[in-house]
Amino acid sequence: MKKLALLFSFIFPAITTASAIPDLSQLKWKEIEDQDGIKTFEADVPGFSRPAFRAEAIIESEISKVVSAITDTNRRQEWTPNLKVSKIIQPISKVEWVEYWQMTAPLVDDRDLVFSTGFDFDWSKKRLIVPFHSVDSPSSPKTKNVLAIVNAGSYVLWPTENKSGTNIIYECLFDFGGSVPGWFASSFQRSNPRKVLQGLRKQVNKSDIVSSPKIHLLFEDKVKKLADIF
Numbered sequence: 001m002k003k004l005a006l007l008f009s010f011i012f013p014a015i016t017t018a019s020a021i022p023d024l025s026q027l028k029w030k031e032i033e034d035q036d037g038i039k040t041f042e043a044d045v046p047g048f049s050r051p052a053f054r055a056e057a058i059i060e061s062e063i064s065k066v067v068s069a070i071t072d073t074n075r076r077q078e079w080t081p082n083l084k085v086s087k088i089i090q091p092i093s094k095v096e097w098v099e100y101w102q103m104t105a106p107l108v109d110d111r112d113l114v115f116s117t118g119f120d121f122d123w124s125k126k127r128l129i130v131p132f133h134s135v136d137s138p139s140s141p142k143t144k145n146v147l148a149i150v151n152a153g154s155y156v157l158w159p160t161e162n163k164s165g166t167n168i169i170y171e172c173l174f175d176f177g178g179s180v181p182g183w184f185a186s187s188f189q190r191s192n193p194r195k196v197l198q199g200l201r202k203q204v205n206k207s208d209i210v211s212s213p214k215i216h217l218l219f220e221d222k223v224k225k226l227a228d229i230f
Contacts, residue, residue, distance in 0.1 A: 021133050021152050024052050024171050038194045045173055048151065050185075054171035055193030061204040063128070063159050063166040063219075064211040069203045070130055070155055071119075071212075073099055079199030081192060084110070089139040094230045095119040098137050102145060105188065108180050111148040114140045119226050126219050130155040146178035159219055170196055 027043035034040075041054040059066055069079070076086040082105045090098035096118035103111045117132040131154040153172035160167055170193050176185055203209065214229035223229055 022046070022048065022052075022173060024054075024152050024154070024173060027052060029054055032190065033194065035194060036198060038197050040190070040194050042190070045151075048173065050173070050175065050189070052152070052171060052173040053189055053193045054169065055197050056167075056169050057197045057201075058160060059166045059168055059197070059201050059204060060164070061166060062164060062211065062216075063157055064213060064215040065204050065209055066157060066166045066168065066200070067128065067130075067215050068212045069200060069209050072209075075203075076101075079196075079203035081195045081199065089114070089141070090137055092116075092118070093227070095226050098135060098139065099132075100139075100141055102143070103148070105184075107184055108176070109178065110145045111176060111178075112141070112143055112145040113148050113150060115150050119230065121218055121226055126158055128157045128215070128218060130157075146176070148177045149175040151175065159216075163216075168197065168200075 022045050024043075024045070027045060029041035029043045032040055032042050038055050038057040041056070042051045043054070045052050069075075073086050073088050077083045080086070082103045083101060084104045085100070085102035087100055088097050089100045092098070096116065098114065098116050101113040101115075103113065105111075114135060114137050115132045116135045117130060120129040120131060121127070122129060132150060133152050134149045151173040153174070154170075156169040158167050159165070172193065174189060174192075212230075214223075217223045217229055218226075
């Protein structure tokens with residue numbers, strides 16, 4: 001993830017990161033739940049008062065369809081918990097963009113999120129990565145909502161051995177911002193990774209989810225640049 005932090009500092013010249021991006025891949029993860037075939041983990045993050053959370057699962061769908069569902073900004077509300085509004089506010093390239101989200105939840109005010117996301121690929125491990133982290137963008141909508149922060153997060157995906165399914169890891173270090181009851185923040189953050197993957201499982205089973213047909217070429221060493229398949 002350190003490489004990704006450096007990468008984003010070059011590809012997003014019009015925006016600045018909201019804070020330093022911690023390397024979640026180096027954390028000592030502790031399993032806290034195994035439910036519905038989804039394992040949830042928690043880890044302390046040096047320099048932060050709150051933990052990061054992670055979920056791991058297998059989605060019984062080809063990776064091309066899973067990637068399509070994850071990156072379809074216009075349909076994120078269909079499967080992402082508590083998401084009210086999602087839209088791209090700053091296209092950067094075929095593989096990078098900035099999104100705006102408005103999130104709602106009981107007992108707390110709506111939250112805004114503004115974050116960079118896109119694609120990266122670990123060529124040695126054959127892992128497709130969809131990293132995301134908060135940024136300050138001149139394209140951010142002006143609202144009265146509280147600004148929440150994603151210090152670091154990602155989806156990591158690769159095909160199962162028989163290629164009919166997708167291994168997926170979702171991880172996130174999140175700060176609600178503003179005033180939030182401690183018990184609510186803890187409950188939300190512990191359950192959210194599992195709910196994200198549960199929602200994604202349902203989403204990919206919809207008949208109108210269109211696959212990203214060239215994704216498999218990455219895992220077959222048939223392309224050398226991400227931009228060639230998007």
